[in-house]
Amino acid sequence: MRFGLLGPLTVHDGAGGARPLKSAKGQALLAALLLRANRVVPVDVLKEALWGEHAPASANASLYNHITRLRRTLGTDGDGRLSSVAPGYLLRVGAGELDSTEFTAAVRRAREAYVRADWAAVLEEAATASALWRGRPLDGLPAEVSDALDAQPFIQQLEEERLQLLEWRYDAELRLGRHGGLAPELCRLATEHPLREGFHRQLMLVLRRTGRQAEALAVFQELRRRLVDDLGVEPGAAVQEALQEVLREDEPLQEVLREEPEPAQGDAVEDTVERVTGGE
Missing domain, CATH: 1.10.10.10 (Winged helix-like DNA-binding domain superfamily/Winged helix DNA-binding domain)
Incomplete structure (x- = not known):
């Protein structure tokens, strides 16, 4: 079964x-x-x-x-x-019969591969786990049933595992130099998760490495604005390191960064999505 x-x-x-x-x-x-x-x-x-x-x-x-x-x-x-x-x-459910258990096992193996810097194995386990994901866990189950079963912690844990898995996957792609074609998906993820620093950091690096420094800087500035406004914190060390790569070898951007940004006229990440996808 x-x-x-x-x-x-x-x-x-x-x-x-x-x-x-x-x-x-x-x-x-x-x-x-x-x-x-x-x-x-x-x-x-x-x-x-x-x-x-x-x-x-x-x-x-x-x-x-x-x-x-x-x-x-x-x-x-x-x-x-x-x-x-x-x-x-x-x-009674046997080994390999329940997709959520298989998913969690693949996430665990991906974590272990990430720790030992085995990027090919990270991608392999990420593909295995992603193939099992069909959508939000228990999608369609009435809210009152979900509440009665106290299913929310289970659902939230799986959704967090999936987001973490995606971060590991894109880190592995970047480590292997496979940044081409990643921008549209990372734009979408950064837009859907505006306070999640990992996707913004990866999007900055992809844009910088494909010659789009100004867009990479816009992603940083929008992330920083949201973090400061919503949480009262600055971007973390990993994002700051990515910013240094964005600024490297491009001195004019240093001057842009020093300028006080004008009031936001829309979501910079969403604007980047429009440019990346051609407005589709």
Whole structure:
């Protein structure tokens, strides 16, 4: 079996065929079990996932019926996979069957490769992890179900792991001298994450190394403005080092930097996106 949490909830059998989850409560039940895969999920937690704080008097019987339907969805080994274990139910998930677990393992391997400066391995593990990512984890799950399952920390952790993985990937590309073609994606990421210094630093370096120093400086100035205005801090050491590369071998830019910037007339990073992508 293959279970998917990295995007809309999915189930596939061993032959790759999708097993449809026909009801919203069936999806909520499977999500609750997968978030605690290989652990017992108490009946009360499952009832809250399905009905919130207002479970009907028949909730226990209804839950049993939903468990039975889910076992059928899981196929011939459904009874063995999903069993009743006091005080609730346990869904057994094997190695390689849950995409979020595989994703986290690939991120861990990418981190280890990054520490030892094995840039080719970083790119390999980043590709493995990225292939598993289909969108926001548990996308489409109703907010009340997500709240009942306390799924937000799980979702936020995976989203942070993905952003960190992207930073490692682009650092590896830069270390290997592969900066051509990276600007559009880094522009998008810098725009979507205006306070994340890593993407701005990488965008500055890519623009500088492709002969676009003025645009690289504009990225720095916009990042600095946002950090100062929103957080009251200056860009960190890594961004400052990137700035020095931007300024190197181009003395006129030194004078531009000393000038007091005019009030912003729009987002400098978004303006750079327009130039990079041709307004598409």
